[in-house]
Amino acid sequence: MNLLLSIPPTSVILLRTGEHITLVLIAMIVATGMGIPLGIIMSRYPKLANPILLVTNAVQTIPSLALFGFLITVPFLGGIGKRPAIIALILYALLPIIKNTYIGITQIRKGVKEAGKSLGLTPLKILFLIELPLALKVILGGVRIAAVICVGIATIAAAIGGGGLGVFIFRGLSTVDNTMILAGAIPSAIIALLVDWGLGWLENNLTQTDTKKKKNKQKVFIFLFAFVSLIFIVFSLINKPQKQIVIGSKNFTEQIILGEMIAQQIENNSNLTVDRRFNLGGTFICHEAVKAQEIDGYVEYTGTAFTAILERKPVSNPNLVYGEIKEVYNEEFKLEVMPSLGFENTYAILIRGEDAKQYNIETISDVAQYTPEWTAGFSYEFLAREDGYSGLSKTYDLQFAQQPKTMELGLMYRALAEKNVDLVAGNSTDGLISVLDLYMLKDNKNYFPPYEAVPVFNQETLKEHPNLSPIIQQLSGQISSQEMQQLNYLVDHERQSVNKVVEDFLNEKNLT
Template identity: 60%
Template structure:
C-alpha cells in the first residue's frame, strides 16, 4: 500500500538526487583535478589550497546551506545552492588524491621521460596522469559517496532529492518514509562506489597501454564525463516553475504549503513548485523577502517576536495588525487574512507521567522539572517567546536540555529520552502517542494565528494570486488542522491527498 502511493514520488526524488550529485560531481571534477595538477607544478600553493579545501570539509553541512541562502547568484534556496554546497564538499578528495597520485610517480620515470625529450605537458598526460589514475579515481569514488550522503540534507533548503522523505519521516515519526529516502540513497551510494571501483581497477590496468596508443585518451575521458553529466541533467530536469511555495520543516507546514499550492493551481492556472521542507522561520523569511519563494504560511506570534523582535503580547488582533503593518513597511511583504486557527506553542509530556504525578498545568509541573530533561528545537531556545521567558515565568529549572530538530522531539519523548518537549497545539502526534499538553495557566505564549505571507512584487506580477489566497481566509478550524495532521502523522496518508480531500469538502 505504501509503495503504491509513493512509488511515483520516490522515482522523482531519486531522479532529483541523481541530478544533484551528477552535476555537482561534474563541476567538482572540472575544478578539483586541475587544481590538484596545478599544485604539483606550483608547490608553494599546495599547503594553502589543501588547507582551504580541508577547512570547507569540516564545516557542518547545514551551516554551509544556511550561509549560502544569503548569497546572490549562487545562493538562495533550491537546487543551485545545493549543487554549490555539494561541489565544495567534493573538492578535498579530488584535489588531494590528484596531488598525491601525481607526486607519488617514481622520479626516475619522470627523468626518463625528460631524457626522451618530452615536454612537461606530454609528461603530464602521457606518463604522470596514467600512472596516477588509480589514485585519482579513488578520490572520485570518495567524493561521489560523500555527495550522495550530503545531498539528502539539500531538502532543508528546497533542493529536493531523497532527503525530502527523510525529513518528512522524522517530522512524522514515520519509519516507512525515512526508509523511502534512506534506502534508495544508500543504494545509489553503493552502486556508485562499486561501479567506480570497477572502473578504477579496469582503467588502472589498461590506461597506460591506451594512452601510449592514443595520447588524447584523457581528453576523450573528460568529454565522456561531460556528456554523462549532461545526460543526467537533461533526463531529470524540471520545467522552471512560475510560482514557488515554501514551508517550514514539520507536518503542519507541509499541509499548509500544499494547501497554498493546490489553491493557486486550481484557481489561477499557474504552475507551482513546492519547496515544502525548508529549515526554520528565518530561512523561510529570508527566502520570501528575497523573492526566492512567492509565499509561505507563518504564525503571527512567531512573526511578532522572532522576526520583528517585539515583546510578547496576548491580544490576537493587535498582534496581527502590527505584524501586517511592519511586514509591509520593513520587508515589502503582504500578510494575508488568517486561515482560521491558532497554533500556539504547547509544552507536552507523556500521558502516563501526567497521570502518575497528577499534573495538568505548567505551574504544577514546575516543581518536577529539576529532575527532567527537556527536548527543544533550536528556535525555541533562542526566541523571546521561547524557553528563556517561559522558564522565568514559571520558575522552570530543567536538569538537562537536549537541542534537536523539531522532527525528532516526539520520537525522543516516546522513547523516554526526554521528559518534556515544546511542540505545537495542533500536532497530530499528540493524540496518537497519548501525550498531554500542559495548560499555560499564566498565559505566557502569545497568539499564533496561521497567516499566508507573500512577496508583494510577485503578487503585483500575478494579481490572481491575491484573490486565490484570500479565499482561504477563515477556512481552517483547529479541528480541521488537527484532523489533517492526524491523517498524515498516524495514517501515513500523502499530504497531497489529505489536502485535496479537505479542499473538496469545503468546495
C-alpha cells in the same frame, strides 16, 4: 495500520532519485574540472600545497547542515534550491580529488620524468603522456571517494529546497515515519554502492596493462556511453519548464499540509503552476527566502513573526500582533501578510498523560514543582526565540535537572512517549499529541502570544499575478484548530498522503 500507505508512489521516488543523481553529477563534473588542475598546480608549485589543502580540509570539517544553511545568505551563489546545494557538494568533493591528484603526480619517480625530458618531451607532453597516465589510478580513486561522499551529503539538500532523496528523510523525521525515512535512505545507499562499483570498475579497466586495455576498451566506451546517456535522461526528467509560483514551507507536518493547500488552491483556481519547496527548515530560512523571492509565499504564524522576526516582546492581543506585523512586513520587507486561515497553532507544553494523572497536573504552574527532577526536550528554535524557553522558565520558575536536550520536533514527541525526556514544547495542533497519549498543559499565565496561521507573500509576485491574492484569501477562516489537528492526524498517524488529505479537505469545503 498499513505501512504501505506511507511509501511514496514509484513515480515520486524516481523523480527524487533523478534530482539526487543530477545534483551529484553536476557537482562532480565541476569538482573534477577544478580539483585535478589544482592538484597539478600544487605538484608544480609546492608552496601552494599547504594553503590549498588547509582551505579544503577546513571545508570538510564544517558540518554539512551548517554549510547548507550558511549558503542561504550568500549573494549570487546562495539562496535556496539546487544552486547552493550543488555549490556545497562541490566544496565537499574537492579535497579527495585535489589531494589524490597531488599525491599521484608527486609519487612518480623523478627518473621517469627525466627520461621524458631526455626524449625531448615538453613539460605539457610529460604531464599528459607520462604523469597523468601513471597517476590515473590514484586520481580516479579520489574521484570515487568524492562521488560517494556527494551521494550521502546530497540528502541534506532537501533542507534548503534542493530536492533529492533527502525530501523523504526529512519528511520521515518530522512525522516519525521509519518507512518514509527508508524510502529516502535505501535508494541513496543503492546509488552510493552503484557509483562506487561503477567508478571502481572504470578505474580498473583504465589502469590495466596495454594488452588488457585493448580487450576492455570496447567495454569502457560502452560504460561511458551509458553513463553519458544517463546524464541526458536525468536532465530531461528534471529540467522541465520553470514553474511560475514557488510555495515554501517549514519542516514539520502542518507546514507541509498548509503549503500543499496553498499550492492546490492556486492550481485549482488559475492557470498558474506551482513549484513546491517544502521542508525548508525553520522560520528564518523561509523568511529570508520569501524576501529574496527564492519562494513566492509560505504560511507563517503571527506570534512567531512578532517575536522571532520583529524581535518584539510577547503580547497577548491578537489584533495588535497582526496589525504590527502586517504594517512592518509591508513597509520594511515588502511582504503582504494575508488574513488568518482561521486557526491558531500555539506552543504546547506537553507531558505524558500518565504523569498528568499520577501527579494531578493541569497547568504549567503545576508542573514547576516536579521539573527539578525532570529532563526537558526543546527544538533549537524554541531555545533561541524571545517567546521560547528563557522567557517561559522565568515566567513559571521552571528549573530542570540538566540543560534541556535539543532535537527535531517530530523526534521530541517520540522521546517524550518513550521516557527519554519528561517535558517538551510542541505545537497545539499536532496529530501526534493524541496518538501518543500526551497531555497539553494550560498556559495559565498567558505567556505565549497568539499564533494565527497567515499566508505571507512577496509583493512583487502579487503585482505580477493580481488574481493570486483573492484566490489565496478564499482560504481565510476556513480551517479551525480541530480541523487542522485532524489533518495532521491523518498524515502523521493514518499515513495518508499530504496530497490526498488536502484534496479531500478542499473538496469538502467546496473550494475546488
